Amino acid sequence: MNTNKSNAKGNLICSRCSHANPLDATHCQKCNKFLVIASIPTNDRANKSKLPPYVTWLGLALILLPFSVGGYFFWQQVKSLTNSNSLNSPLGNSSSDIRLYNSFKKVPNVPTGIFNYGGAVLFASITASGTHEAMTRTHPHFRLVYTEPRFGKPGNSQSLTMLLNGELSFAQIALPLTDTEYSKAKERGFSLEQVPVAIDAIVVFTHPDVYVPGISVIQLQDIYKGKITNWKQVGGPDLPIVPFARPKVATLLHVLLGPEVDKVSPNVQYIRDYTECVRKVSSTPGGISFGGSGPILGQKSIRIIALAKGNSQKYVQPFIDNGKQINTAAIQDGTYPISRRLFIAIRRDGRIDEQAGVAYTNMLLSKEGQQFIERSGFVPLLR
Numbered sequence: 022m023n024t025n026k027s028n029a030k031g032n033l034i035c036s037r038c039s040h041a042n043p044l045d046a047t048h049c050q051k052c053n054k055f056l057v058i059a060s061i062p063t064n065d066r067a068n069k070s071k072l073p074p075y076v077t078w079l080g081l082a083l084i085l086l087p088f089s090v091g092g093y094f095f096w097q098q099v100k101s102l103t104n105s106n107s108l109n110s111p112l113g114n115s116s117s118d119i120r121l122y123n124s125f126k127k128v129p130n131v132p133t134g135i136f137n138y139g140g141a142v143l144f145a146s147i148t149a150s151g152t153h154e155a156m157t158r159t160h161p162h163f164r165l166v167y168t169e170p171r172f173g174k175p176g177n178s179q180s181l182t183m184l185l186n187g188e189l190s191f192a193q194i195a196l197p198l199t200d201t202e203y204s205k206a207k208e209r210g211f212s213l214e215q216v217p218v219a220i221d222a223i224v225v226f227t228h229p230d231v232y233v234p235g236i237s238v239i240q241l242q243d244i245y246k247g248k249i250t251n252w253k254q255v256g257g258p259d260l261p262i263v264p265f266a267r268p269k270v271a272t273l274l275h276v277l278l279g280p281e282v283d284k285v286s287p288n289v290q291y292i293r294d295y296t297e298c299v300r301k302v303s304s305t306p307g308g309i310s311f312g313g314s315g316p317i318l319g320q321k322s323i324r325i326i327a328l329a330k331g332n333s334q335k336y337v338q339p340f341i342d343n344g345k346q347i348n349t350a351a352i353q354d355g356t357y358p359i360s361r362r363l364f365i366a367i368r369r370d371g372r373i374d375e376q377a378g379v380a381y382t383n384m385l386l387s388k389e390g391q392q393f394i395e396r397s398g399f400v401p402l403l404r
Contacts, residue, residue, distance in 0.1 A: 170182075
């Protein structure tokens with residue numbers, strides 16, 4: 022391609038007809054040939070205002086292009102995490118449709134229908150606090166029905182089996198999902214997601230006549246492994262210890278003993294739910310059990326025992342204000358030794374059950390929902 026020279030006066034000389042064109046011309050004024058700049062004389066380089074406009078705009082566009090493209094994708098990411106009704110999300114890797122709203126009313130895409138749910142029995146205290154009634158008042162066509170398994174006792178593992186089988190829209194779980202559960206879902210053509218909604222303290226309680234300053238986590242573990250069998254071994258009366266617990270298919274023994282859950286003492290007596298557990302312990306001299314803070318808060322017929330980390334004697338009470346309120350500060354800062362996250366397990370299959378699980382989770386994570394969580398005897402995940 023022939024290039025066009027510039028003369029001493031700063032004109033562009035057309036390579037076809039030699040016509041002297043203004044420096045800002047893009048086509049020859051005489052023959053209309055497109056003008057291509059070969060160079061700009063030294064004495065004109067300082068005068069940048071004389072560059073053709075299209076050159077200036079082209080350079081600016083090339084400079085801004087990476088930023089504009091990157092900015093677009095950055096803004097898309099921001100929009101996926103927030104909207105006009107939501108708060109800044111601290112939920113890490115949760116899906117973008119899990120967002121933080123101010124109230125139940127602000128939660129969008131709440132489906133119409135009757136939706137079955139199930140899960141860990143300690144979640145019953147959330148229902149008892151009026152949470153679900155408030156959801157239904159706000160979204161009258163969103164109806165929730167607690168569904169027990171046809172065989173076996175209700176609990177964490179049973180609810181996940183039912184969720185995998187399509188019998189539940191979502192599940193309330195007190196242990197994180199396992200690799201096996203994720204794999205089973207994948208084999209069936211969908212995925213599972215767990216979203217934390219609350220923090221639960223593990224509370225130890227005894228028969229009201231058992232007086233001890235507290236026990237350590239290791240002592241509690243040894244009681245349930247059969248190594249400690251009398252209250253005098255932990256500073257209490259000379260009285261046999263009678264331990265109660267929910268069965269190993271539930272979550273509590275796994276939380277306490279972890280990989281040593283198979284070492285549970287044969288003296289442990291198994292009970293169905295918290296109601297039976299409180300009744301058994303309160304009527305059995307030497308009785309002891311432990312459970313989630315929600316169902317235990319406010320119980321008058323049992324004695325709450327302070328707990329210490331490891332094998333220390335730095336005892337911390339799970340409840341304050343004469344047992345009327347959960348010790349939120351001690352649980353949030355880790356002073357209280359045993360706590361766990363509570364989750365909602367969502368079936369990600371692109372169907373209405375997924376929509377129900379997302380709506381329910383978003384309502385529990387809203388400011389209004391977290392207030393219900395605290396009234397239920399759990400520690401709010403969000404402040």
